[in-house]
Amino acid sequence: MKSQLSWKVGGQQGEGIESTGEIFATAMNRKGYYLYGYRHFSSRIKGGHTNNKIRVSTTPVHAISDDLDILVAFDQETIVLNHHEMREDSVILADSKAKPEKPEDSKAQLIVLPFTEVAKELGTTLMKNMVAIGATAALMHLNTDTFESLITNMFEKKGEKVVDLNIQALNEGYRLMQEQMGEVNGDFELEESSGVPHLYMIGNDAIGLGAISAGSRFMAAYPITPASEVMEYMIDNLPKVGGSVIQTEDEIAAATMAIGANYGGVRAFTASAGPGLSLMMEAIGLSGMTETPFVVINTQRGGPSTGLPTKQEQSDLMQMIYGTHGDIPKIVLAPTDAEDAFYLTVEAFNLAEEYQCPVILLSDLQLSLGKQTVKALDHSKIEIRRGATITEDIERDEDDKDYFKRYAVTESGVSPRPIPGVKGGIHHVTGVEHNEEGKPSEAVENRQNQMDKRMRKTEKLVI
Known part of the structure; x- marks a missing residue:
């Protein structure tokens, strides 16, 4: 039995790769395992390779692993791009529709299963992800109870027939994999978990929750990868506590509106990435000169210029510390994980008001979009200080x-x-x-x- 396992699903962007990973991860979280998930995606709306990698462990984890135990591949490109992470005792579960072939230098075992064909027979190819998850459950010696409960919760609004078909797809995938277990070399069964579910969230959601908990009631922002999820979280949740979110015409407007709200006594902030912060520099200087509190979230990505919008890079530190023309007091905070991001966001608002200056929370794509288990957040630790x-x-x-x-x-x-x-x-x-x-x-x-x-x-x- 294993204390941890690394699982990945891959295919073309727009065909349900993210949701497949979410279903698998949510089920494992409900079983009480610790998780860290990272989504690789292209800088386009649809098309291009994408994958979702989940690390499952009996103990807390804070990053994805370099190696890979199970790869669910919906196309040949997924195998070509990811097989180098696999060992001799790793398994590729590939969709027969892709006519999969194992690269000559691949060490992994290839198991071909009819994901799309089974889903099509049940009524829609969209259910191929359920077939693949069922096969994964069989390979890992997991019972399907948690998966079936999750499917019921997800699809019950669409009717009993939809729920039944998805559960049928799950169980068919489980059966097909069981028939091939004799060909598998390796142990994919996990040790018993704590049995206690945890929060499972991306860093951007932790930042948004931290802002609300800090008493922020206004956010102005312009969408940009990988910061947009902060704004999306606030749009969904800030109105519930009497707050407002405005999507502005650009980053300059976002910064100045947030500064104006702070001047009016409302805790307010904005969130962006490197290119947006470059545009905000004069406004950040305004915050420093007028001694107006101002919290800015910077989720770093690959630069310079438009750079690598969907890739990880930590290259904004010097700009955050020294970026404005002229000298102003400025505070830069760098959280280490999602839990730290929650508490440090609260502290950012406190420091901004105590020192009456801009405070930049320096995240990055990995932290902002990486999804991890987080123990219950302790709101009794939150202290509001207005200086x-x-x-x-x-x-x-x-x-x-x-x-x-x-x-x-x-x-x-x-x-x-x-x-x-x-x-x-x-x-x-x-x-x-x-x-x-x-x-x-x-x-x-x-x-x-x-x-x-x-x-x-x-x-x-x-x-």
């Missing part, structure tokens, strides 16, 4: 007609921050250099004082 934010009216002498010193020079560099509408807190705001009241000023001494004040904020930060 020097003033939400109550300020007592001032009625004869005092001066503006509030929003940018008062302080020892810490952090000045009191009344949100708009607070009585006694009226002040001027501008992106040009300004005095303590926020009024434009190019005086040398004032420039020195304000610059020193802003940069003092970072002195107490522990890196």
